[in-house]
Each structure stands twice: as structure tokens, then as C-alpha cells.
Amino acid sequence: MSTLTSSPDALRAGTQVAVKQILPIDVLVCGGGVAGTVAAVAAARAGASVLLVERYGFLGGNATAGAVAQFNSWTTASGRKVVGGLADEVVARLAAYGGAAPHESFVMSTGHHMDRVPYAPELLKLVLDDMVREAGVQPLLHAQMLDVRRAGRQVQAVFVLTKSGVMQIEPRVLIDTSGDIDALHRAGARFLELDEQDSLQPATMMFRFGPIDFAQFSAMPLAQMQALSQQGYASGALARAALHASRDPDSNDGWFNISRLALDATDALALGQAEMEGRQQAWRAAEFLRQHVPGCADGRLRAFATQVGIRETRRVAGDHVLTAPELLAPQHFDDHIALGAYPIDIHAAQGSGLVYEALGDDHFYQIPYRSIVPESLDNTLVAGRGISATHAALAAIRVMTISMAVGHASGLAAALAVQGTPCGTPVDVRSVAVGSLQQRLREQGACLV
Ligand SMILES: Cc1cc2nc3c(=O)[nH]c(=O)nc-3n(C[C@H](O)[C@H](O)[C@H](O)COP(=O)(O)OP(=O)(O)OC[C@H]3O[C@@H](n4cnc5c(N)ncnc54)[C@H](O)[C@@H]3O)c2cc1C
Numbered sequence: 001m002s003t004l005t006s007s008p009d010a011l012r013a014g015t016q017v018a019v020k021q022i023l024p025i026d027v028l029v030c031g032g033g034v035a036g037t038v039a040a041v042a043a044a045r046a047g048a049s050v051l052l053v054e055r056y057g058f059l060g061g062n063a064t065a066g067a068v069a070q071f072n073s074w075t076t077a078s079g080r081k082v083v084g085g086l087a088d089e090v091v092a093r094l095a096a097y098g099g100a101a102p103h104e105s106f107v108m109s110t111g112h113h114m115d116r117v118p119y120a121p122e123l124l125k126l127v128l129d130d131m132v133r134e135a136g137v138q139p140l141l142h143a144q145m146l147d148v149r150r151a152g153r154q155v156q157a158v159f160v161l162t163k164s165g166v167m168q169i170e171p172r173v174l175i176d177t178s179g180d181i182d183a184l185h186r187a188g189a190r191f192l193e194l195d196e197q198d199s200l201q202p203a204t205m206m207f208r209f210g211p212i213d214f215a216q217f218s219a220m221p222l223a224q225m226q227a228l229s230q231q232g233y234a235s236g237a238l239a240r241a242a243l244h245a246s247r248d249p250d251s252n253d254g255w256f257n258i259s260r261l262a263l264d265a266t267d268a269l270a271l272g273q274a275e276m277e278g279r280q281q282a283w284r285a286a287e288f289l290r291q292h293v294p295g296c297a298d299g300r301l302r303a304f305a306t307q308v309g310i311r312e313t314r315r316v317a318g319d320h321v322l323t324a325p326e327l328l329a330p331q332h333f334d335d336h337i338a339l340g341a342y343p344i345d346i347h348a349a350q351g352s353g354l355v356y357e358a359l360g361d362d363h364f365y366q367i368p369y370r371s372i373v374p375e376s377l378d379n380t381l382v383a384g385r386g387i388s389a390t391h392a393a394l395a396a397i398r399v400m401t402i403s404m405a406v407g408h409a410s411g412l413a414a415a416l417a418v419q420g421t422p423c424g425t426p427v428d429v430r431s432v433a434v435g436s437l438q439q440r441l442r443e444q445g446a447c448l449v
Contacts, residue, residue: 020165025051025138027414028158028171030145033061034400035384035407036177037128038086042411043175044135046440048418050411051169052137053160055144056306059128061179061384063400064121066309067206069255070246071117072399073342074103078361079115082339085446087404090127091117099123101249107222108244112343112358118246121255121305143167145178148186153378154426155187172427173414174380177407180266180313181386189374190317198391199349201311203261205278208303209245209286209296210253217245217254217295228293237288239281240347253302258285262349265310278308311347311385311398318388319430320370327365327396328357332449335434336366337409339447340402346395355395366449367397369434372410378428379417383410408446413437 029040032054040052052059062068071091074083094100099120105113132139142163149157158169176183185191194200220228225243232238238258245254259281261274286301320333324344341364344357371388372381382388383406385398397406413432421427438448 018165019159019168022168022170023051024170025049026171026418027051027173027175027411028053028169029175029177029411030158030183031061031176031178031384032059032128032139032141033177033179033384033403034063034090035403036061036175037132038090038404038407039175039177039383039411039414040137041131041135042086042408043415044137046412046415048415050137051140051171052132053140053143053145053169055142057141058125059132059139060121060124062309064125065306067121067208067255067305068257068309068400069118069121069206069248071119071401072114073116073340073401075115076341076362076364077113077359080362080364082341082364082447083401083405085405085441085444086408087401088445090131090404091119093127093130094119094123097123097126098250099127101247112356118249120249140167145183145186148183150187150377153376155377155380158183172379172418172421173429175410175414176380176382176386177384179310179385181316181382184316184374184377184380184382185314187377187380189376192315192317192321192388192390194391199262200264200313201347201395202349203263203265203274203278203308203310204257205259205261205275205282205308206255206257206305207282207286207301208248208253208255209289209299209301210248210251212252212254212299213295214247214252215295217293220294232285232288232292237284239285243293256282256285256289260347261308264313265308266313271308274308279304312391312394314386315391315394316374316382316386316388318371318382319373319375320368320388322367322371322387322389322393322397324390324392327393330363330365333366333368335369336448337369337372337413337434337437337441338367338402338405339364339449340367340397340405341365342396342399342402344392344396346392367402367406369409369413369437372406373429378430379426381410381414381429383407405446408444409437409441412440412444416440
């Protein structure tokens with residue numbers, strides 16, 4: 001048996017695979033989830049040349065490939081709007097395609113109310129395509145980030161494996177929105193450790209099930225739903241004691257978020273096993289729905305998500321590490337670039353439960369610019385689920401509304417940083433005048449204090 005080995009150094013040196021193309025660009029966005037796509041659009045609309053690298057043939061990440069199917073938490077419990085801007089535009093465009101339900105207040109399995117927008121993941125792909133195309137972003141799909149060349153505090157080049165060979169991209173600013181923050185990992189950035197008592201949040205294989213009689217399903221009293229969830233968990237049919245579903249806006253199907261997979265999704269072998277186990281869990285859960293849950297008797301498992309949805313992997317160490325106390329007793333940050341009102345929501349890696357810290361009625365919090373600036377580099381930013389936050393703080397700010405709000409700010413900041421720096425001079429994202437950034441974000445509909 002032979003072993004095939006290769007190293008990024010060999011790739012760079014061209015001894016195994018030659019670099020096919022060198023692309024200089026203002027802003028490289030690595031990872032086309034919702035955070036990355038919105039970042040790319042914001043940067044391009046502000047006048048930067050932008051390349052968006054994504055390993056799949058479509059954009060959206062967890063929002064499409066992971067079929068999460070609901071944007072959570074646009075307002076505080078009392079109705080104060082905390083997320084707007086490009087995130088609002090995504091929803092408006094989805095609605096125009098018939099792919100988003102109106103905002104609704106829904107009761108979570110914990111009994112708490114949440115303002116959410118259920119949407120169709122397939123149609124979100126079209127919306128993100130439209131936004132990227134119209135903004136003039138250059139999409140580089142089916143492109144896997146491989147390695148990064150760094151000199152001191154600057155990222156100089158990012159190497160990407162594509163169908164046409166290895167491309168060398170030379171960005172003035174890199175925004176890492178790969179969720180797992182792969183590019184900054186390759187650049188040798190420092191990452192935050194989990195505390196001893198914590199585990200990474202588990203992953204979930206979302207699945208589509210239908211038809212459902214939603215008149216029956218949604219009318220189930222909370223106590224009955226909780227009792228059925230416990231019954232399903234105790235019998236081994238459900239990996240998580242929940243019957244949480246988001247209704248497809250255009251059919252009587254629901255996307256169910258009720259499987260649970262404990263893993264480190266940056267471990268390639270574990271990730272493959274989790275995909276298979278996730279599909280088994282979904283199959284067992286669908287059988288339980290059919291046999292026991294009101295409104296589900298005629299349903300069938302219709303589709304798995306393209307991949308397991310990943311809640312948490314790496315969190316980069318930034319100039320500021322956002323903590324749970326700063327969210328729970330909201331801290332004012334002069335350099336805040338986004339707000340949020342989603343509670344701390346930690347899915348236990350083992351067992352059935354959730355740690356859920358509800359917020360007060362008009363409770364919202366702020367996310368500072370310094371939490372998206374990786375500490376040891378000058379020309380990089382981060383957005384989405386890998387920003388500089390503790391495990392508990394990330395459990396609140398990871399949702400897609402906030403990921404888009406932070407993505408919006410990161411893209412605009414990158415464009416401003418490039419514009420404020422003469423060509424040929426290294427860019428420092430810390431040179432951005434945060435007051436101007438905040439002003440521009442407000443003009444674009446973002447919610448700030
Ligand atoms: C099961 C589940 C349920 C959730 N429920 C909700 C909910 O109800 N409401 C809500 O608002 N949020 C929810 N969330 C949270 C939310 O979906 C995520 O936190 C959010 O989508 C993160 O977005 P992102 O763009 O940062 O990352 P991701 O969605 O992970 O996107 C990263 C992108 O980078 C690409 N990529 C990764 N590595 C590379 C590489 N090396 N090269 C090239 N491309 C790469 C990926 O393909 C992907 O497109 C849920 C998450 C999960 C997993």
C-alpha cells in the first residue's frame with residue numbers, strides 16, 4: 001500500500017502542483033456563508049475589488065448547505081429592532097422570490113418567545129447569487145482554501161485549490177468567514193481555548209419532513225410537545241429532546257432541528273462519521289414523528305441537509321474577547337459595529353438539554369470592532385461564527401442575523417481600510433476611523449446605538 005503525501009510548501013514551490021494564476025485583489029473573503037457573502041457585497045458596494053472564495057458550488061454555508069431555515073432574533077422581546085441593513089435586504093429579496101415567511105413571534109421549546117423569519121434554503125442560494133453578481137463581487141466557487149503565506153503581521157498570499165489548479169490570491173485585506181477560520185489558522189493566528197468544563201457545541205443534521213398538518217402540529221400545547229420530546233429521547237428515537245421545526249414558506253414541509261452530534265468538525269475523519277450518523281439520527285427521528293407526533297402521520301423524510309450544520313469550531317483571539325457578562329449586563333463599546341438580542345443558547349454536547357439564558361424585555365448587547373480584528377495581524381478581519389468571543393458569548397452571537405450584521409461591518413471596514421491606504425503600502429485595519437464606519441453602517445440601515 002502506498003501513501004500519498006503532499007505539503008503546502010511543496011505546492012508553493014510548485015514541485016507537485018504549479019500555481020496557475022496570481023490574482024491581486026483589494027479584499028479576499030474566504031468562505032461564502034451568510035457572513036462572508038454579506039461581507040463581500042458590502043466591500044464591493046463600497047468600491048473595493050472583491051474575490052469571494054467558497055468550497056461549494058453555491059453560497060450560504062449553514063444557511064443553505066446546513067438547511068438551518070430560520071433567521072432568528074431581529075428584535076428584543078419588547079420589539080426594538082437590533083438587526084437591519086444588508087440582513088434586511090436578504091430577507092426582502094427572499095420574500096420577492098416567495099422564499100421567506102413574514103416575521104413571526106414563535107415560542108421555543110424552552111417557552112421563550114423569539115422573532116424569526118422562516119425561509120427556503122434553496123431560494124436563499126438564488127438571492128445570494130443575485131446580490132454578489134449585482135455588487136460586482138468575483139465569486140470563486142468550488143475553491144478550497146489550502147494555505148496562507150504570511151510575512152510578519154501581514155497576510156501576503158492565500159492559496160486556493162480549484163478545478164483549474166492552485167491559484168495564488170494576493171489580497172490587501174483578507175476577511176476570514178470560513179466558519180472554521182481555516183485561513184487564519186493556516187496563517188498561524190492564535191485561537192481561544194475552551195475552558196475545561198466546556199465542550200464544543202454539537203452539530204445537527206437538519207432534515208426536511210412532510211407533509212405536516214400544521215394546524216395540528218402547531219396547536220400542540222407546549223407541555224405536550226415537551227412530554228413527547230422527552231419520550232422520544234428516552235426511547236432512543238430522538239438524539240435530542242426537542243421537536244423543533246421551521247415551516248417551509250411554500251409547502252407543508254418542515255425542516256427539523258432535532259439531531260445531535262458531538263464532534264470537533266475540524267477533524268476530517270470525525271466529520272465524515274458525523275455526516276453518516278446524522279442521517280441515521282434523522283431517519284429514526286422521522287419514524288418517531290410519523291408514529292407519535294400530531295400532524296405528522298402522513299409525513300416522510302424528504303431530504304437531508306447537504307452537510308451537517310456546524311455551530312462552533314475555532315474562535316480567533318482578537319484585540320477584544322467578547323464575554324458573556326458583557327452581553328448579560330450589556331457593556332457599551334465606543335467601537336461597536338453590530339447589536340444583538342439572541343440569548344445565550346448552549347446545546348449540550350451530551351444528553352438532551354440546553355443551557356438557555358433568557359434576556360430581559362428590552363435587552364440587547366453590542367459587538368465591538370476589536371472583536372473582529374485578529375490580534376497578531378494587521379490586514380485581516382473575521383466575521384461570523386469564528387469571531388473573538390468566549391464559548392458562552394459565541395452561543396448568543398453565532399446566529400445568522402448577527403453573523404450578517406457583523407459581516408456587513410467587516411466588508412465595509414475592509415473597503416475603508418483599503419481606500420485609506422496608498423497603493424503598494426501595507427494595509428492596517430486598525431487605521432479605520434470607527435466613527436466613519438459606524439456612520440456609513442447607519443446610512444446603510446444597520447442598527448447601532
Ligand atoms: C443546526 C444549526 C441550527 C441553527 N439554528 C439557527 C437558527 O435557528 N437561526 C439562526 O439565525 N442561526 C442558527 N444557527 C447558527 C447559524 O446558522 C450559524 O452560526 C451561521 O450560519 C454562521 O454563518 P457563517 O457564515 O459564519 O459560517 P458558515 O455558515 O459555517 O459558513 C462558512 C462558509 O465557508 C465555507 N468554507 C469553510 N471552509 C472553507 C475552506 N477551507 N475553503 C473554502 N470555503 C470554506 C463553507 O463551505 C461555508 O459556506 C444554527 C446553526 C446550526 C448548525
